[in-house]
Amino acid sequence: MSTSTATLMDGTALARRTVEETAARAAEVTRRTGVTPCLATVLVGADPASVTYVKMKQNRCAKAGIRSRHVELPAETTTEELVAAITALSEDPEVHGILLQHPVGPHIDERAAFEAIAPEKDVDGVTMASFAAMGFGLPGFVSCTPGGIMRLLDAYDVDPSGKRAVVVGRSAILGKPAGLLLLGRDATVTYCHSRTKDLSSVIREADILVAAVGKPNFIKGEDIKPGAVVIDAGYNPGNIGDVDFASAAERASLITPVPGGVGPMTIAVLLAQTVEGAERQLGL
Template sequence: MTNANHTLSFSDPETTKPVQRDAARLMVGTDLAAEMVAKAAERAKKLQDETGVQPCLATVLVGDDPASATYVRMKQNRSKKAGIGSLSVVLPAETSTEELVAELTKLSEDPTVHGILLQHPVPSQIDERAAFEAIAPGKDVDGVTMHAFAAMAFGEPGFRSCTPGGILRLLEAYDVPLEGAHAVVIGRSPILGKPVGMLLLASNATVTYTHSRTKDLADIVRTADIVVAAVGKANFVRGGWLKPGAVVIDAGYNEGNVGDVHFEEASQVAGLITPVPGGVGPMTISLLLEQTVDAAEAQRQTS
């Protein structure tokens, strides 16, 4: 799952003089994600064999954005491989908030559906938060509701936001010490930046949130033992911003398979770094499937 260090020659951003240092080890999520999906598949099969209930993930797509449609198809394909049923709901781009809420409410009340994924972003006329809150907490396997955020913040039972939860699993797999570490989160979205900070805090890291209004951002990032980039801008975080040996988690995905971190620069300074693709992305989908099986098991116990 990890790869051996190797030495590169690069130019120091402060002096432009060639120096030598070990390149960062890659934090690859593909193998760990495959293990998680395999275990979820075993649990899904056991549940179906013992009860006749197949875990089912409902995906809701509003409009015909090609990227969103591709993501949904990928999640459906992964579900099938894991023995998880899928229900696809595709709504027209002009769908209103009320119509979307009604559809999500119907799925929440459907006993054959165990998890619900609303593909985001949604068209601009829709109140995304209202749509998310229409998902029953017990079926919020993507961890997007306020209930899920509160559970993460207070350490109570509930589903984790999939990308933040996947990041924590990846950090654990690579034995990254979180207790006492200074983590800087770049971005404050309600389904990525904010929850990943809460999960890091729950692991006894000291967390600094940064965002578009933050002053002296590079100076703050240089103090971080762990950097989580979730800003949605290609190559935004530069190598010269990093403390040598820092752990760098690139949660961005931009056009051309480019993350939020300038990988070539950062990999020459960091100790550990996630690639894009192949780092955080696989973890997100695997946790979604794992939590869908969790939801099916929980709903079976209470039915």
């Protein structure tokens, strides 16, 4: 029977602390301005997983002293109708952050819908403006999961500077921004994907490995460099990550569990950035 030697990176505990800090900041905003920070969630259709996610986010908002407003649209909503709904929220001074729950359905131009979110309200970090801010290291909102990853690294005193970071996955809201944020902290970053040749040999060079490929147990422990920091951002059916946890934990120095690692931090960053958005918009 294998024994785990890696230290677990407890995202649940860090998320709890982050939400407590966020609640204190939200209360201070309300005390100073009389305004409660507000996150608007937009849901198209009634996909059961999306409905659950949105309810969970609303519950977390309530715990953090953030008001939530929910806009529910029918599955047959057109791109134009969705863009109009998001534009109205962007122009509403009582709304400080906007989250479009995706996927939105194949008949909708998701990018057009995301771009209707005003950059100062893009607390989920999904617009081109936010992506550019991450790339240039300028003030703005980070994509929530990569932002959560960076907070986890900081909480466990992992300094990316000079380290070899390997990101497996290149989605626009996870893999790509995770690499940009690591690069901004002076890591040497390699992106891997479905066409990377000899993937195992690249993974073996990683001091920091970010797995964001969406395939259960895809990365095996034998490919983990001894002492590496392993961030599993995969979430597959049955609460299974992209990394084979048992074998990876024998070689890694730090590893995130699934669940309880990256996931809780994603929502914590969303809430923190909503309050930050409110502070900026209210001139605090």
